[in-house]
Amino acid sequence: MDHDLGPAGPGWLVALETSxxxxxxxxxxxxxxLVEITHILGFALLVGAILAFDLRLIGIRAPxxxxxALARLLLPVAVTGFALAVPTGFLLFTTEATALARNPAFxxxxxxxxxxxxxxxxxHGLVGRRMAEWxxxxxxxxxxxFVGAASLALWVGVLACGRLIAYL
Amino acid sequence: xxxARPLALAALLSASLAWPAAAHHGWGGYESGQEMTxxxxxxxxxxxxxxxxxxxxxxxxxxxVVLAPPSxxxxxxxxxxxxxxGQTVTVVGYPAKSDPAELRAERITAADKTVELx
Numbered sequence: 001m002d003h004d005l006g007p008a009g010p011g012w013l014v015a016l017e018t019s020x021x022x023x024x025x026x027x028x029x030x031x032x033x034l035v036e037i038t039h040i041l042g043f044a045l046l047v048g049a050i051l052a053f054d055l056r057l058i059g060i061r062a063p064x065x066x067x068x069a070l071a072r073l074l075l076p077v078a079v080t081g082f083a084l085a086v087p088t089g090f091l092l093f094t095t096e097a098t099a100l101a102r103n104p105a106f107x108x109x110x111x112x113x114x115x116x117x118x119x120x121x122x123x124h125g126l127v128g129r130r131m132a133e134w135x136x137x138x139x140x141x142x143x144x145x146f147v148g149a150a151s152l153a154l155w156v157g158v159l160a161c162g163r164l165i166a167y168l
Numbered sequence: 169x170x171x172a173r174p175l176a177l178a179a180l181l182s183a184s185l186a187w188p189a190a191a192h193h194g195w196g197g198y199e200s201g202q203e204m205t206x207x208x209x210x211x212x213x214x215x216x217x218x219x220x221x222x223x224x225x226x227x228x229x230x231x232x233v234v235l236a237p238p239s240x241x242x243x244x245x246x247x248x249x250x251x252x253x254g255q256t257v258t259v260v261g262y263p264a265k266s267d268p269a270e271l272r273a274e275r276i277t278a279a280d281k282t283v284e285l286x
Binding site: 027028030033095 | 238239242
């Protein structure tokens with residue numbers, strides 16, 4: 001490992017990393033942990049709410065917990081979490097943009113987020129649109145169960161890759 | 169010589185930026201059975217998040233020493249500017265398995281003050 005060269009990589013990454021924003025975050029004693037805390041709070045809300053809803057999609061407690069009612073509680077929580085996690089994630093990215101851009105765990109995390117968002121779009125565009133019809137069904141339709149299982153796997157994957165960034 | 173300070177600062181800054189934070193978390197990447205004590209001269213220090221680091225000239229080579237987050241360093245008595253290039257410090261720690269010149273410090277003695285980093 002070479003410890004004496006400047007940040008290397010595409011210009012925009014170097015510019016981002018050497019920007020005042022990146023520099024103040026690295027130098028700040030408490031701002032950086034505050035951003036980290038907000039990022040963690042964001043993805044705790046996001047992934048926690050989504051995983052709970054996924055379990056319902058798969059069929060856990062299906063007749064007891066109407067899917068549409070549960071969605072009214074959990075989906076805004078997930079959206080709030082997303083709104084906290086994304087900007088704070090971007091701030092953390094600026095502190096080490098050049099290293100993160102070639103970190104395999106970070107790249108895998110971004111890829112999994114894209115797949116997980118596509119999965120959400122698929123749900124809301126297809127089986128989710130008819131949620132009222134199966135909201136109290138003992139066994140949710142196959143589409144809902146598939147989306148729920150995929151979402152579970154994808155978001156756990158996002159979480160795992162996020163944590164592994166520091167190790168690869 | 170009016171430009172010397174900004175230039176030195178820029179050089180230090182760019183060097184500090186090159187230190188990847190990856191692979192510094194946790195202790196699995198370090199030889200925990202091989203405790204080392206290094207006394208030497210600080211060449212560069214980056215008091216940065218996610219953790220402070222310094223380059224230490226000791227034992228005929230330059231060691232890359234990983235310290236604690238700036239907040240913890242400050243809380244335990246070594247705030248920013250308490251360690252400067254040219255200063256002599258002693259670190260006790262473990263060498264990295266993957267990098268023969270990297271040491272993760274357990275404690276540092278600087279300016280007559282010993283601070284536990286874990």
